Structure formats: C-alpha cells, structure tokens
Amino acid sequence: MKLMCVALALASIPTVAISQTSPGVRMPPEIGAAYGRLGKAIMAHDAAGVKSVWADDFVVNSPNNEVLNRDQVIAVMERDFLDYKDFRKHITFIGEKPEMTVVMGYDTMIPLKGPGAGKQVMRPFTDVWAKRSDGWRLVARQATIAVAN
Template sequence: MLEKIGLLGALVFAMPVLAQLAPGVRMPPEIGAAYGRLGKAMMAHDAAGVRTVWADNFVVNSPNNTVIGREDVIAIMDQDFLDYRDFRKHITFVGEKPEVTVIMGYDTMIPLKGPGAGKQVTRPFTDVRAKRGAGWQLIARQATIAEAK
C-alpha cells in the first residue's frame, strides 16, 4: 500500500475550510452538502462516513497514474497519509445532467506528508457524481498535481 503514496494529492476533497465558486457557477445544495460531509469524514479518518459519500465502485485516477478503488483510498487514509493544511477548493464548472453531475476546478493545499510535503500544491480535478439511493455519490475522480511551489 505504501507504494501508492503518490496518489495522496488526489484524494482530499472539500475540507471544512475555504471553498470558492467561480462567478456564475451554481453548486447544487445536495452535492455541496456531500462535499462538506466528505471533508469532515476525511479529516476525522472516518471510513464509515467516507463510504456514505463514495459509491461502492468509486475509482480515482491518482497523480502517479494509478487507478484505485474506494477501499484502497480508505486504507491509505487509515494509515494517516491524507493530512493537509491551508486547503482551498476552487470550483470553476458544474455541469448538471439528470443522471450525473460533473464538477471541475482545482484545489490548493499544503500536504504534510508524501509528494510536495510542506509546499503549496495546485491540483486540478474532475469529479463525477451519480444519483444513487443515498443521494449524489461520487463515482469517479481524476486529479493531477500541477505544481508544487
């Protein structure tokens, strides 16, 4: 599992800190609330809370070009590798369709461990959410570390 440390930059979502919407972008309230619940669960290393927001078949394409599933990400979280400070989410696009919603933007943060530790990292992302019985669950995510300053 430690060989997957390179994906750390791809996994943290809306921490309960600063989130900004670009002008004219509207976040559906149910999805915004899900981002908030996910951020709190990730910060608390609450696997059960994460599972309520991520679909069973959730996948992420990480910065090291490895595609992993929900339980792999939770295992990394449980190993205490997903800690950040000064996390900010910038949402530039929300595309709503009846069956999926696509959210795009970029995150800025300072990872405490792993790639870019101690440096500000910029990470563009694309999230895909699908309407499921439990609400709008995250089914796929792509995130790439663009730069570390």
C-alpha cells in the same frame, strides 16, 4: 511513495467547505453538503462516513497513473497520509444532468507529508457524481498535481 501519491490525489476531497466558485457557477445543495460530510469524514479518518458519500464502485485516477477502488483509497486514508496545513477548493465548472453532475476545478493545499510537504501545491480535478437510489454519490475522480514551470 506510491501511497503518498494516492493521498495527494485525494486531498481535494477533505475540504469541509468550498472556498471559491467562479462567477455564474452554482453548487447543487445536495452535492455541496456531500462534499462537506466527506471532508469531515476524511479528516477524522472515518471510513463509514467516507463510504456514505463514495459509491460502492467509486474509482480514482491518482497522480501516479494508478486507478484505485474505494477500499484501496480508504486503506490509504486509514494509514494517516492525509494531513494538510492549508486547503482550498476552487470550483470552475459544474455540469448538471438529471442523473449525473460533473464538478471541475482545482485545489490549493500545503501538504504536511509526502511530495511537496511544506510547499503550496495546486491540483486540477474532475469529480463525477451520480444520482443513486440513496442520494448523490461520488463515483469517479481524477486529480493531477500541476507542476509550475
């Protein structure tokens, strides 16, 4: 169960393309390209590809309130817990600074495994990108599964 919750926290990352941005929100080209590379790498279970986008000190706060580092998250990915029937990333806010960019929005997906399998899930997220000497790297992520009332 713990691994499934972690996998759900990462599901917005596998997106290969941004499905929708709110009016007036512009995705920086380098970060949009990095999201695309990251999505392809996660879907292919390519740890080296993931590491090329995630910073060495990457952390994620998963829905089960556990903070995991990059290697812990890659271990979950390699166990094949990231399978989705449908996945869409909706960007609602991008805050750009010279050395940092914050991307916020929500993902909608239909997981094939774990909690919510076969049902559409919505998950708000916040991603923090930092400009490093080798380009933009994802350094932190928070993702929460929204529960419908």
